[in-house]
Amino acid sequence: MENVKQYIEENKDRFLEELFELIRIPSISSLEDHKPEMERCANALKGKLLDAGADKAEVMPSKGNPVVYGEKIIDENKPTVLVYGHYDVMPVDPLDLWNTEPFEPVVKDGKIWARGADDDKGQSFMHIKAFEFMVKTNQLPCNVKFMLEGEEEIGSPSLGQFCSDHKDMLTADVILVSDTSMLAPDKPSITTGLRGLSYMEVEVTGPNKDLHSGIFGGAVANPANVLAEMIAALKDENNKITIPGFYDDVIEASEEERKEMAKAPFDLEEYKKSLGVAEVDGEKGYTTPERTGIRPSLDVNGMWSGYTGEGAKTVLPSKATAKISMRLVPNQNNEKISELFEKHIKNIAPNTVKVNVKALHGGLGYVSPIETKEYKAASKAMAEAYGKEPIPVRSGGSIPIIAQFEQILGIKSILMGFGLESDAIHSPNENYPLEQFFKGIEALPYFYKYYAK
Amino acid sequence: MENVKQYIEENKDRFLEELFELIRIPSISSLEDHKPEMERCANALKGKLLDAGADKAEVMPSKGNPVVYGEKIIDENKPTVLVYGHYDVMPVDPLDLWNTEPFEPVVKDGKIWARGADDDKGQSFMHIKAFEFMVKTNQLPCNVKFMLEGEEEIGSPSLGQFCSDHKDMLTADVILVSDTSMLAPDKPSITTGLRGLSYMEVEVTGPNKDLHSGIFGGAVANPANVLAEMIAALKDENNKITIPGFYDDVIEASEEERKEMAKAPFDLEEYKKSLGVAEVDGEKGYTTPERTGIRPSLDVNGMWSGYTGEGAKTVLPSKATAKISMRLVPNQNNEKISELFEKHIKNIAPNTVKVNVKALHGGLGYVSPIETKEYKAASKAMAEAYGKEPIPVRSGGSIPIIAQFEQILGIKSILMGFGLESDAIHSPNENYPLEQFFKGIEALPYFYKYYAK
Numbered sequence: 001m002e003n004v005k006q007y008i009e010e011n012k013d014r015f016l017e018e019l020f021e022l023i024r025i026p027s028i029s030s031l032e033d034h035k036p037e038m039e040r041c042a043n044a045l046k047g048k049l050l051d052a053g054a055d056k057a058e059v060m061p062s063k064g065n066p067v068v069y070g071e072k073i074i075d076e077n078k079p080t081v082l083v084y085g086h087y088d089v090m091p092v093d094p095l096d097l098w099n100t101e102p103f104e105p106v107v108k109d110g111k112i113w114a115r116g117a118d119d120d121k122g123q124s125f126m127h128i129k130a131f132e133f134m135v136k137t138n139q140l141p142c143n144v145k146f147m148l149e150g151e152e153e154i155g156s157p158s159l160g161q162f163c164s165d166h167k168d169m170l171t172a173d174v175i176l177v178s179d180t181s182m183l184a185p186d187k188p189s190i191t192t193g194l195r196g197l198s199y200m201e202v203e204v205t206g207p208n209k210d211l212h213s214g215i216f217g218g219a220v221a222n223p224a225n226v227l228a229e230m231i232a233a234l235k236d237e238n239n240k241i242t243i244p245g246f247y248d249d250v251i252e253a254s255e256e257e258r259k260e261m262a263k264a265p266f267d268l269e270e271y272k273k274s275l276g277v278a279e280v281d282g283e284k285g286y287t288t289p290e291r292t293g294i295r296p297s298l299d300v301n302g303m304w305s306g307y308t309g310e311g312a313k314t315v316l317p318s319k320a321t322a323k324i325s326m327r328l329v330p331n332q333n334n335e336k337i338s339e340l341f342e343k344h345i346k347n348i349a350p351n352t353v354k355v356n357v358k359a360l361h362g363g364l365g366y367v368s369p370i371e372t373k374e375y376k377a378a379s380k381a382m383a384e385a386y387g388k389e390p391i392p393v394r395s396g397g398s399i400p401i402i403a404q405f406e407q408i409l410g411i412k413s414i415l416m417g418f419g420l421e422s423d424a425i426h427s428p429n430e431n432y433p434l435e436q437f438f439k440g441i442e443a444l445p446y447f448y449k450y451y452a453k
Numbered sequence: 454m455e456n457v458k459q460y461i462e463e464n465k466d467r468f469l470e471e472l473f474e475l476i477r478i479p480s481i482s483s484l485e486d487h488k489p490e491m492e493r494c495a496n497a498l499k500g501k502l503l504d505a506g507a508d509k510a511e512v513m514p515s516k517g518n519p520v521v522y523g524e525k526i527i528d529e530n531k532p533t534v535l536v537y538g539h540y541d542v543m544p545v546d547p548l549d550l551w552n553t554e555p556f557e558p559v560v561k562d563g564k565i566w567a568r569g570a571d572d573d574k575g576q577s578f579m580h581i582k583a584f585e586f587m588v589k590t591n592q593l594p595c596n597v598k599f600m601l602e603g604e605e606e607i608g609s610p611s612l613g614q615f616c617s618d619h620k621d622m623l624t625a626d627v628i629l630v631s632d633t634s635m636l637a638p639d640k641p642s643i644t645t646g647l648r649g650l651s652y653m654e655v656e657v658t659g660p661n662k663d664l665h666s667g668i669f670g671g672a673v674a675n676p677a678n679v680l681a682e683m684i685a686a687l688k689d690e691n692n693k694i695t696i697p698g699f700y701d702d703v704i705e706a707s708e709e710e711r712k713e714m715a716k717a718p719f720d721l722e723e724y725k726k727s728l729g730v731a732e733v734d735g736e737k738g739y740t741t742p743e744r745t746g747i748r749p750s751l752d753v754n755g756m757w758s759g760y761t762g763e764g765a766k767t768v769l770p771s772k773a774t775a776k777i778s779m780r781l782v783p784n785q786n787n788e789k790i791s792e793l794f795e796k797h798i799k800n801i802a803p804n805t806v807k808v809n810v811k812a813l814h815g816g817l818g819y820v821s822p823i824e825t826k827e828y829k830a831a832s833k834a835m836a837e838a839y840g841k842e843p844i845p846v847r848s849g850g851s852i853p854i855i856a857q858f859e860q861i862l863g864i865k866s867i868l869m870g871f872g873l874e875s876d877a878i879h880s881p882n883e884n885y886p887l888e889q890f891f892k893g894i895e896a897l898p899y900f901y902k903y904y905a906k
Contacts, residue, residue, distance in 0.1 A: 297671025
């Protein structure tokens with residue numbers, strides 16, 4: 001992969017401008033009224049694939065948002081890399097915490113600031129530009145396919161079916177994904193595990209209308225208080241999740257594995273400082289990296305009830321709602337966990353209220369072995385780009401579709417991510433360092449080189 | 454008070470149209486940007502007082518929203534009734550639950566539907582029209598003063614000072630207030646007690662920004678979960694409030710008093726049915742009327758955190774906030790309770806989060822004796838209008854300024870309210886039955902008749 005650095009240097013302004021075109025499309029998959037933006041973004045990506053050198057590219061329908069597919073087949077006897085990424089992004093609220101417009105990318109302090117700058121428009125686009133480099137310089141050593149979806153942030157509800165429907169088209173030897181982070185620019189790492197996810201919504205209804213909290217307060221169950229009590233009851237004093245059966249399928253990490261994990265660099269003081277917390281908190285008996293890497297968790301992602309405006313309103317609310325998600329370790333089944341959650345919530349709900357529970361989305365966890373040809377190729381590629389061998393790391397995040405790829409297509413994925421924890425993905429002021437963006441474009445061709453050897 | 458029924462019959466359409474002019478002004482005191490509406494409403498009321506026959510009426514400044522003062526002094530040797538009411542109203546959200554526009558009154562099914570229809574524009578306006586009747590028919594038997602404020606719904610923060618500053622102007626023998634409910638149109642009642650109020654806001658801050666719930670979930674305290682745990686810890690399994698010292702100043706009702714209270718008509722099945730709840734809930738050992746009448750309570754009035762939009766967002770929120778209010782019985786001091794609350798919240802907050810507590814408003818409770826001349830006049834007036842002797846009832850609601858009137862002006866208040874519990878005050882679809890509105894205009898002159906005797 002000669003001259004990749006030079007190619008990037010010569011084209012960097014164009015690369016950014018092209019990425020910005022994609023970022024400017026507010027492709028928020030969780031908002032129903034953004035459907036036209038999803039179409040627009042998919043069509044823009046199709047154009048980028050063709051411009052980069054794909055033999056063909058298509059915007060293909062799915063049950064939900066369209067999937068962008070593209071390919072360049074140079075020799076049927078050579079291996080095929082299937083690149084997976086997503087063009088949908090998270091919502092942007094709370095909008096008032098953004099320093100710049102979420103969908104108008106700005107370069108400042110060496111970073112791109114925008115929703116999707118990292119997750120996953122920035123990271124997906126690195127693959128298109130790495131592909132362009134290999135095609136334009138006649139160095140592409142194997143076949144490449146692209147599958148870029150528009151529903152990752154809502155749990156990829158349609159992509160499993162899409163994969164089943166297009167198995168032949170998607171035949172490949174490895175799936176390459178950049179939708180994760182590395183430890184730090186000077187601590188390259190490769191994600192070897194993902195947590196599963198079960199994302200629920202609980203609605204508690206007390207009285208049939210909002211009531212005056214003076215006239216009725218103390219005599220009628222308040223759904224906000226009841227919801228708070230139910231949330232509190234979901235963990236015990238050791239931060240163990242109390243849902244019966246929740247831990248049944250969790251495989252305890254061996255002492256050996258835990259020792260190996262503890263070798264990855266982690267600075268607790270730095271971690272606390274960067275988050276602005278005096279103390280961390282989590283399941284008793286585990287370290288911070290273990291709590292996100294090998295242990296399940298339960299978090300309120302949102303809750304609301306009653307009067308949330310300025311000042312005081314003396315209302316006893318009719319309803320209270322919480323979005324609660326659980327991150328799962330690889331052997332836990334998210335559908336089973338969602339059922340256990342619903343059963344438990346209904347079980348602990350007092351008969352003074354009505355409770356409605358629904359599963360919003362979910363997926364299985366994933367573990368990738370490190371002795372494979374593809375992992376070794378990724379490791380060498382990172383080492384060549386960063387001058388340091390990368391550390392295998394279990395991530396706390398979830399990409400539910402990765403487990404499904406293995407189930408449906410029978411293909412393992414390599415999670416070669418270039419994001420940083422400071423990128424604030426899913427948060428206001430999402431950003432992506434230019435250095436990581438360009439390093440990614442450099443490192444990816446190295447993967448092809450080592451993998452196709 | 455001859456011909457009062459006839460006077461009402463002849464003028465009812467005009468009365469309604471005049472009331473609607475007031476209702477159409479969205480005088481929401483808790484919203485800062487509604488200040489001009491407060492001025493507009495105060496000026497409109499001043500006009501109504503002059504039209505009704507006041508010798509003078511003024512819009513007077515206070516530290517906050519203006520106070521409308523008016524008077525008609527017929528003879529300095531006669532007693533003076535000071536009418537208190539308020540022209541400010543509660544916010545209207547959630548707006549989507551209203552069947553009609555909150556500030557465009559509609560008459561349907563024998564009721565006026567609008568914010569403020571009852572609380573307290575409708576009830577205050579009855580006094581102006583009763584006054585008009587007495588003036589226009591030359592039957593006013595004593596002096597009348599009006600004091601209509603614009604901050605009752607936010608706890609009357611400026612009216613105490615206003616009373617201190619204008620003690621001479623406000624000299625009176627009794628304060629007459631219609632800002633409460635009666636049991637039912639066929640069960641007239643007079644409110645003889647009000648609960649105090651301490652209204653707090655608790656903000657819990659975890660990490661310094663919203664985090665990805667996968668990358669960080671399980672390793673960092675989630676402020677929404679922590680807030681839920683803290684709210685849950687505020688009551689024990691018997692629904693006793695756990696704040697140390699909270700009950701210290703509560704005077705237990707005697708068996709005698711409880712027996713007397715139990716005589717008031719109350720149908721638990723009807724109560725549950727009207728609220729749509731399978732079971733009521735409250736402090737163990739007390740009946741439903743006791744729980745609101747003679748016992749303090751604690752309710753979440755609002756709470757919010759994280760993502761509250763459509764679908765799933767996997768965010769570990771930075772902040773979680775709750776508005777929590779306590780209704781107090783007459784001997785409890787709201788400032789002391791607010792301090793105990795703040796101290797307790799800070800005490801139980803884990804060191805994984807930061808907690809900010811502020812008191813939004815509050816006030817003392819009130820008890821009115823029933824052996825007085827003024828209570829007897831009110832009782833006779835209700836009996837004459839409704840054909841039945843009214844029952845004295847302790848209300849669960851709060852009108853903090855009533856206790857202050859006694860402290861500052863040395864005047865007792867009579868709470869002669871014509872609202873019904875079904876009026877949905879503070880809720881969507883607030884309404885006020887026409888029958889109650891016109892009965893109020895009829896009953897009030899009877900009070901003057903008996904009181905001035």
